Amino acid sequence: xxxxxxxxxxxxxxxxxxxxxxxxxxxxxxxxxxxxxxxxxxxxxxxxxxxxxxxxxxxxxxxxxxxxxxxxxxxxxxxxxxxxxxxxxxxxxxxxxxxxxxxxxxxxxxxxxxxxxxxxxxxxxxxxxxxxxxxxxxxxxxxxxxxxxxxxxxxxxxxxxxxxxxxxxxxxxxxxxxxxxxxxxxxxxxxxxxxxxxxxxxxxxxxxxxxxxxxxxxxxxxxxxxxxxxxxxxxxxxxxxxxxxxxxxxxxxxxxxxxxxxxxxxxxxxxxxxxxxxxxxxxxxxxxxxxxxxxxxxxxxxxxxxxxxxxxxxxxxxxxxxxxxxxxxxxxxxxxxxxxxxxxxxxxxxxxxxxxxxxxxxxxxxxxxxx
Ligand code: ADP
Ligand code: GN1
Ligand code: MG
Numbered sequence: 001x002x003x004x005x006x007x008x009x010x011x012x013x014x015x016x017x018x019x020x021x022x023x024x025x026x027x028x029x030x031x032x033x034x035x036x037x038x039x040x041x042x043x044x045x046x047x048x049x050x051x052x053x054x055x056x057x058x059x060x061x062x063x064x065x066x067x068x069x070x071x072x073x074x075x076x077x078x079x080x081x082x083x084x085x086x087x088x089x090x091x092x093x094x095x096x097x098x099x100x101x102x103x104x105x106x107x108x109x110x111x112x113x114x115x116x117x118x119x120x121x122x123x124x125x126x127x128x129x130x131x132x133x134x135x136x137x138x139x140x141x142x143x144x145x146x147x148x149x150x151x152x153x154x155x156x157x158x159x160x161x162x163x164x165x166x167x168x169x170x171x172x173x174x175x176x177x178x179x180x181x182x183x184x185x186x187x188x189x190x191x192x193x194x195x196x197x198x199x200x201x202x203x204x205x206x207x208x209x210x211x212x213x214x215x216x217x218x219x220x221x222x223x224x225x226x227x228x229x230x231x232x233x234x235x236x237x238x239x240x241x242x243x244x245x246x247x248x249x250x251x252x253x254x255x256x257x258x259x260x261x262x263x264x265x266x267x268x269x270x271x272x273x274x275x276x277x278x279x280x281x282x283x284x285x286x287x288x289x290x291x292x293x294x295x296x297x298x299x300x301x302x303x304x305x306x307x308x309x310x311x312x313x314x315x316x317x318x319x320x321x322x323x324x325x326x327x328x329x330x331x332x333x334x335x336x337x338x339x340x341x342x343x344x345x346x347x348x349x350x351x352x353x354x355x356x357x358x359x360x361x362x363x364x365x366x367x368x369x370x371x
Pocket of ligand 2: 031032033034035061223224226229244246247270319
């Protein structure tokens with residue numbers, strides 16, 4: 001869909017939801033790679049302006065948007081009850097879908113795109129990079145707490161919206177398929193990256209094997225714990241709310257930990273073109289470990305704790321493989337801004353994997369000594 005078509009459809013979608021006030025405008029918002037997010041503004045009778053989040057769900061990535069919405073309804077309903085019971089402000093500390101005028105929770109537009117809307121979480125920020133280490137610590141508390149809050153939620157009742165999402169051996173298989181197909185003739189250009197992945201062929205099995213042998217439990221996890229998927233209070237940076245609940249599914253706690261490290265403990269941006277700037281910040285790693293364990297409130301088993309560094313390397317290698325696979329397949333999954341964007345992202349991930357390998361003992365020591 002072109003930008004113009006998308007903008008035309010967003011106005012159609014705006015009209016479908018029960019927003020309060022008079023529609024002013026809706027502008028593209030945020031820096032997610034998957035959905036099309038808009039900030040829709042409405043004038044209120046008292047002269048103030050009320051924002052809402054309006055999103056076109058990515059139908060290519062999420063094949064069954066109705067199931068996705070059902071998951072989100074159930075998870076947010078569960079969280080709301082817990083927050084209300086604890087006397088918290090559930091409109092701010094939890095995602096809240098805005099209903100459609102017909103009473104449904106999503107809108108299907110005239111060309112078949114699916115839309116949803118959320119209450120806007122105000123006086124809070126979503127960060128693309130850490131500017132103060134305490135922000136990273138707070139995001140860790142938020143994601144750890146999120147997992148703890150969902151303890152008791154029956155994971156088997158959730159739809160698996162993206163099957164095998166963090167099944168890293170399966171990601172490896174898809175990577176090899178993309179290399180073999182070499183649809184765009186790009187494989188030769190990325191021979192070094194292909195060799196990098198193949199040299200680590202055994203590693204992707206580590207967590208799945210630990211699970212198969214009964215050592216690593218499945219939990220309800222977030223599965224996309226990027227720093228920008230948590231809102232922090234704009235004044236004191238304390239956690240407000242975990243967002244982007246699309247991938248809440250059964251998963252491994254260590255992968256939730258790991259995906260945050262992948263994104264937030266990298267000294268460079270995910271799409272930094274100069275890989276020499278990519279380092280693992282061990283202070284941030286230690287801070288996140290402390291915050292995550294605190295947030296989980298003692299729920300992790302000894303094996304889960306011991307496997308936290310593996311989760312960090314797993315998510316970084318997997319994400320690099322996913323960017324590389326998408327590059328080989330012609331950039332159909334992640335939103336890209338220029339032709340080699342996915343390749344650049346893949347290279348930063350692999351540089352970070354190298355850093356983790358170089359600092360492996362330190363990572364393990366930090367986890368061992370964390371309380
Ligand atoms: P994607 O799946 O594309 O990453 P997200 O659901 O993470 O989409 O939304 C993209 C961005 O929009 C977030 O990083 C955040 O900045 C902003 N955002 C999403 N939901 C809300 C909300 N309820 N309140 C405030 N900002 C939000
Ligand atoms: C996507 O949706 P967003 O931008 O928060 C992706 C994650 C990747 C991430 C890489 C549903 O996250 O799995 O780790 O990009 N989400 C999905 O930046 O595939
Ligand atoms: Mg996001």
